[in-house]
Amino acid sequence: MSFPWAKQYTPTNGFMRFMDEKLPLPRLVYNAVGAGYPVPRNLNYMWNFGVLAGFCLVLQIVTGVVLAMHYAANAQVAFATTEHIMRDVNWGWLMRYMHANGASFFFIVIYLHIFRGFFYSSYKAPREMIWILGVVIFLLLMATAFLGYVLPWGQMSFWGAKVITGLFGAIPLVGEPIQVWLLGGFAPDNAALNRFFSLHFLLPFVTAGVVILHIWALHIPGSSNPTGVEIKSESDTVPFHPYYTAKDGFGLGVFLILLSIMVFFLPNYLGHPDNYIEANPLSTPALIVPEWYFWPFYAILRAFTMDFFFIPAKLMGVLAMFSAILIWFILPWLDRSPVRSGHYRPLFRKFFWFGLIPAMLVLFICGGAPPYEPYVMLSQAATAYYFLHFLVILPIVSKIETPQPMPYSITEAVLGSDKKAVLGENASPAV
Known part of the structure; x- marks a missing residue:
């Protein structure tokens, strides 16, 4: 990311000037995680x-x-x-x-x-x-x-x-x-x-x-x-x-x-x-059972208990388990909303907090539980919602929801709608 106001690295002694010329690692660090890397002022x-x-x-x-x-x-x-x-x-x-x-x-x-x-x-x-x-x-x-x-x-x-x-x-x-x-x-x-x-x-x-x-x-x-x-x-x-x-x-x-x-x-x-x-x-x-961090995907694997036509249940479980992660690769093209932040997407926010998060919590619990009822039925319901959320709900919500008004800039979101604050301290009085 290059901004004209970003601070430039200037070596302060002969050794650092030599390093900057021959192997510019100090410059790389300065521009990557130092004062030469401007970041949004509102990160939480x-x-x-x-x-x-x-x-x-x-x-x-x-x-x-x-x-x-x-x-x-x-x-x-x-x-x-x-x-x-x-x-x-x-x-x-x-x-x-x-x-x-x-x-x-x-x-x-x-x-x-x-x-x-x-x-x-x-x-x-x-x-x-x-x-x-x-x-x-x-x-x-x-x-x-x-x-x-x-x-x-x-x-x-x-x-x-x-x-x-x-x-x-x-x-x-x-x-x-x-x-x-x-x-x-x-x-x-x-x-x-x-x-x-x-x-x-x-x-x-x-x-x-x-x-x-x-x-x-x-x-x-x-x-x-x-x-x-x-x-x-x-x-x-x-x-x-x-x-x-x-x-x-x-x-x-x-x-x-x-x-x-x-x-x-x-x-x-x-x-x-x-x-x-x-x-x-x-x-x-x-x-x-695997380690706890595998439980959601292990629950998805075990959610398939019956063959579907000519596809064995075990194969369906394996495909679903891997697909649960692979589906993330295409998220940029499934969610077509012009608004990024969930703070300004009321319908998306409801499905996220009351749909996706509970479904993942259920999968976590069921993945470490014995393969008996009611855990099997709960894992099947949570698995169904998980895939519906990404493949059906997210694309539809991104098209039909009406986002809330967004701030003009990051500064406005932090300091309010004062024009001088938003446009910078050097904003002209005529603006």
């Missing part, structure tokens, strides 16, 4: 989650590299090496608890980031590419988290790997060969554990590369804002530093306090008890 705390997501990624990579130094991807000793990390490696317990709970907090941040995008229509032009890259990042995180859940080689790790890879077997003709290729055999064992460990180590760095593209794409049109109104003048913006570095710093402090409480006082609260038992292929757990 919902815009903190992008920075928090970046911090979570760095935390996961650092703790993951340390854990990889002591882990052995062998089905005979994987569970034992996990215990070795917890009991014998200096600060190993802290690294593992930070990594495991950091993954959960990562997904909390990501889900809030995504639903903020839903409400404020952050996927609309000119930010379609930012949104698409964000969905790609989410898919990479889902894959990385699943692969990591297998590595401790507990009961839920083993059976989770067997169930999830077994989903590929539902694909006609090529499904079973793909499943065998993924596992390196007919059941999870050494080959699968080695493959999953290698990919779990590699994918975070791939994710980091896509995150760089995501940030790059963000800096072309600039950040969105709660009003959905584009920047019109210098008075609409403030420099990213120090205003939003301070605001993001406060949000990061709150995040670290909550993470510390979890790590030091409730480290195993989000883990499944069966995963503290070594994997046993001859003993099936009473209830096989």
Whole structure:
């Protein structure tokens, strides 16, 4: 994003001038997250989650590299090496608890980031590419988290790997060969554990590369804002530093306090008890469930209980589960409303708060519940509404609703309708 009023980087000493000429990293940082990056002046705390997501990624990579130094991807000793990390490696317990709970907090941040995008229509032009890259990042995180859940080689790790890879077997003709290729055999064992460990180590760095593209794409049109109104003048913006570095710093402090409480006082609260038992292929757990952040999509998978004509229920569940995320790719073209912010879309707002959010909460609950009634029926109803919301309700609402009056500019939304404030301090008296 280039604005004529943006501050320009000027090196202050000979070394910085040399760096700016030969390898302009200081200029890049200054223009990306410094005073050279103007941002809307009305961003609220919902815009903190992008920075928090970046911090979570760095935390996961650092703790993951340390854990990889002591882990052995062998089905005979994987569970034992996990215990070795917890009991014998200096600060190993802290690294593992930070990594495991950091993954959960990562997904909390990501889900809030995504639903903020839903409400404020952050996927609309000119930010379609930012949104698409964000969905790609989410898919990479889902894959990385699943692969990591297998590595401790507990009961839920083993059976989770067997169930999830077994989903590929539902694909006609090529499904079973793909499943065998993924596992390196007919059941999870050494080959699968080695493959999953290698990919779990590699994918975070791939994710980091896509995150760089995501940030790059963000800096072309600039950040969105709660009003959905584009920047019109210098008075609409403030420099990213120090205003939003301070605001993001406060949000990061709150995040670290909550993470510390979890790590030091409730480290195993989000883990499944069966995963503290070594994997046993001859003993099936009473209830096989993935980690909590997969529950909505697991509920969608289990919502299909009957065949539909010639399509098996299992295949329909697999297609629906993947489609629940893939549908996000086309959101910019499903929602045709000229207004971005949900604050000015009364009908959209009702369907969002009283339709989509309750449906997602029901899917979260049903995904972790036993596959019995009333959970099956509730997950079927929530799944139906989920797809109706994006494929039917959202396009219709975007065409028929009458938006509320919007402010002329970001400054007007913040300071009121005073013309001098809106048009800038140098507005002429004749205006």
